[in-house]
Amino acid sequence: MEFFYSxxxxxxxxxxxxHSMMACLLVELGIxxxxxxxxxxxxxxxxxxxxxxxxxxxxxxxLTPARQTIQFRxxxxxxxxxxxxxxxxxxxxxxxxxxxxxxxxxxxxxxxxILPIIRNISTPPEKEFSIEPYTSNPSLKTLLQKATRRDVKxxxxxxxDYIVFSNxxxxxxxxxxxxxxxxxxxxxxxxxxxxxxxxxRNARPVLILVYIFRCILFFNPVVLIxxxxxxxxxxxxxxxxxxxxxxxxxxxAETLEKFYLVEEQRSIKQIQExxxxxxxxxxxxxxxxxxxxxxxxxWPKFILIAGTITFINYWIV
Amino acid sequence: MREILRxxxxxxxxxxxxxxxxxxxxxxxxxxxxGLRQYxxxxxxxxxxxxxxxxxxxxxxxxxxxxxxxxxxxxxxxxLLVVFKTKSGIFPYMAIRESRSVKDLNDxxxxxxxxxxxVELPINGKRGILQVGTCDGIPCSRIFWQxxxxxxxVFIKDHPSELLKVVxxxxxx
Numbered sequence: 171m172e173f174f175y176s177x178x179x180x181x182x183x184x185x186x187x188x189h190s191m192m193a194c195l196l197v198e199l200g201i202x203x204x205x206x207x208x209x210x211x212x213x214x215x216x217x218x219x220x221x222x223x224x225x226x227x228x229x230x231x232x233l234t235p236a237r238q239t240i241q242f243r244x245x246x247x248x249x250x251x252x253x254x255x256x257x258x259x260x261x262x263x264x265x266x267x268x269x270x271x272x273x274x275x276x277x278x279x280x281x282x283x284i285l286p287i288i289r290n291i292s293t294p295p296e297k298e299f300s301i302e303p304y305t306s307n308p309s310l311k312t313l314l315q316k317a318t319r320r321d322v323k324x325x326x327x328x329x330x331d332y333i334v335f336s337n338x339x340x341x342x343x344x345x346x347x348x349x350x351x352x353x354x355x356x357x358x359x360x361x362x363x364x365x366x367x368x369x370x371r372n373a374r375p376v377l378i379l380v381y382i383f384r385c386i387l388f389f390n391p392v393v394l395i396x397x398x399x400x401x402x403x404x405x406x407x408x409x410x411x412x413x414x415x416x417x418x419x420x421x422x423a424e425t426l427e428k429f430y431l432v433e434e435q436r437s438i439k440q441i442q443e444x445x446x447x448x449x450x451x452x453x454x455x456x457x458x459x460x461x462x463x464x465x466x467x468x469w470p471k472f473i474l475i476a477g478t479i480t481f482i483n484y485w486i487v
Numbered sequence: 488m489r490e491i492l493r494x495x496x497x498x499x500x501x502x503x504x505x506x507x508x509x510x511x512x513x514x515x516x517x518x519x520x521x522g523l524r525q526y527x528x529x530x531x532x533x534x535x536x537x538x539x540x541x542x543x544x545x546x547x548x549x550x551x552x553x554x555x556x557x558x559x560x561x562x563x564x565x566x567l568l569v570v571f572k573t574k575s576g577i578f579p580y581m582a583i584r585e586s587r588s589v590k591d592l593n594d595x596x597x598x599x600x601x602x603x604x605x606v607e608l609p610i611n612g613k614r615g616i617l618q619v620g621t622c623d624g625i626p627c628s629r630i631f632w633q634x635x636x637x638x639x640x641v642f643i644k645d646h647p648s649e650l651l652k653v654v655x656x657x658x659x660x
Contacts, residue, residue: 195504196504204497241596247508248511251523251562255521474494478501482504
């Protein structure tokens with residue numbers, strides 16, 4: 171165990187964890203002190219918690235090869251090995267509970283993310299959905315072209331449940347028949363605009379990069395939580411874009427309310443479902459509040475936070 | 488004005504975080520005295536960590552005694568680094584390191600800038616590797632080998648013959 175934390179992998183696991191903790195602390199501090207409310211800005215800051223710990227140790231070690239030596243550790247601001255080898259009880263030191271946290275987080279990632287994907291690929295769906303193109307609404311077509319300038323198709327799923335999602339590979343939006351029946355034209359526009367916003371934004375390289383980094387740092391609970399937070403901000407960003415395109419925040423709030431009421435009536439089985447329901451409620455409240463507070467000089471603040479994280483983490487080994 | 492105050496609050500909070508980190512880093516020393524730290528003498532290392540250092544009986548004439556720097560740890564693995572300066576104050580002049588891990592063998596104290604020659608050499612019946620080269624334009628050399636489960640390394644900013652005299656006189660204290 172002692173030698174594990176001296177290896178390259180052991181050092182990376184420890185430093186990525188500690189560096190993400192420091193990034194999390196400074197990002198949350200910046201958001202709180204400067205009252206940063208805009209989802210786009212908050213998301214950019216959350217990305218720091220995912221991107222910086224992934225790159226920090228390799229870059230620091232490249233710039234200062236002596237960073238892994240005892241001389242450097244002795245002068246460091248925080249030397250993790252000093253803590254990891256504190257004996258709790260005879261024969262067991264703090265490195266064991268630390269390793270348990272990483273293993274538990276990895277297990278969570280495996281069961282929540284990887285196994286469902288494998289299950290979806292390996293087992294045939296319980297029921298086949300019948301899908302047909304939706305062409306009867308010319309105003310939606312105009313909205314799609316105005317907002318995306320791309321050929322996005324809408325399909326109807328023959329299903330009574332409330333379902334709406336988009337497919338980034340073949341730009342298309344899927345809406346269930348049950349949902350379509352209960353939406354007014356304005357509400358349909360609002361929900362389609364929200365999905366279009368996802369289609370446009372999901373193609374951005376930074377989102378793909380953050381997702382890849384998050385998967386590589388699967389063992390890191392801080393990264394796991396902040397990725398979830400970034401996803402929540404993504405929903406709010408798409409809400410804002412939908413409101414910008416359709417001109418009505420209330421209509422989108424009413425549409426989301428339909429989902430929220432359905433979710434609330436359902437017996438909640440998993441934390442994920444509870445979290446989704448809570449997020450919808452949060453989004454509805456935000457759309458209705460529509461505060462116009464704007465963060466002044468975001469980029470200097472962003473650079474200050476990123477620079478501080480980079481500086482402090484250099485001295486955490 | 489409010490923005491300036493908030494920025495000052497952020498800077499102050501960062502300073503507090505740095506101080507807390509600094510203090511946190513000192514806490515483990517109170518739990519166990521076996522982590523990496525600097526020692527004032529080899530006696531101190533022997534008493535605190537129960538490490539028996541490999542000590543040479545021969546020292547070059549221009550070496551200054553006692554050692555200028557002694558770093559040692561028992562955890563995560565046993566390691567002792569003793570660094571000497573010359574009587575005229577050149578530092579580092581000679582360094583002796585014994586470690587249970589090979590990881591520490593490459594660092595800035597004992598690094599030869601430009602290796603001009605590398606040869607295998609028997610040291611007390613073990614296979615050693617001698618490197619000769621220059622450090623800051625001065626001739627320097629180092630030798631490393633394994634003995635009793637330790638990775639041992641001796642570095643000197645001097646002619647290799649001095650290094651070999653030191654190494655051949657070394658034994659466990």
